[in-house]
């Protein structure tokens with residue numbers, strides 16, 4: 001990225017090819033991909049959280065809840081009258097923020113998801129997303145940065161690997177894909193040939209070092225997703241930009257394997273940016289993304 005500002009790359013090119021939809025919630029940039037599929041982007045905040053509203057004949061699924069800075073529930077109500085299930089790809093702060101105002105929520109069933117739902121996240125963890133130059137758009141009316149936290153939320157559907165979420169005329173297949181976090185899922189729409197990748201792939205700084213992450217599991221998940229390549233053409237990531245060529249999943253697998261095997265010598269050393277999680281990290285830069293892993297991945301290897 002060099003010495004520029006994070007927002008210098010905005011708007012990303014793909015958005016010029018999509019229909020922009022004006023809504024009453026300008027915190028979010030909304031784009032129509034199909035009449036049944038919207039991309040909802042928080043491009044006023046550093047994480048560029050990207051949500052998807054997938055509308056079936058009976059109901060809709062909202063993939064991820066974003067930072068919680070805006071009122072995602074009210075925005076979604078402008079886009080569809082159908083009942084909405086909020087489905088989280090995982091429970092990190094930039095995905096669960098908007099959760100507690102939704103009636104129907106689906107999360108992968110493991111200890112991390114259970115804890116997220118029962119505890120929510122406090123001001124410290126949520127406030128990370130507001131620090132420094134992280135926010136470059138005016139806060140929505142009613143948002144109070146001093147008292148920003150994620151309240152506990154009620155999960156109405158605990159997901160397991162292989163679950164099918166039926167929207168009526170459209171189904172999403174749940175794939176447990178740990179590595180970025182234990183509770184991470186991707187969603188496969190075989191009919192539309194889309195893979196919703198969550199944080200396993202996006203064109204930005206991907207990580208396996210955060211709490212609940214595991215690089216070996218990350219490699220395994222990439223391998224599984226590459227094995228499913230015959231069933232998708234496009235990746236729908238949870239950050240930055242939608243509609244990335246499916247072949248990029250192969251690039252991510254190769255990157256993760258090369259790092260894991262110690263084959264790459266060019267990286268930058270840094271510290272984790274997460275609060276209360278100050279571990280050394282190595283960041284490896286590739287063409288469309290970077291991948292950061294715990295530095296002790298390599299010392300563990302040397303010991304065994």
Ligand SMILES: [Zn+2]
Pocket residue numbers: 092094095199238239
């Ligand atoms: Zn994320």
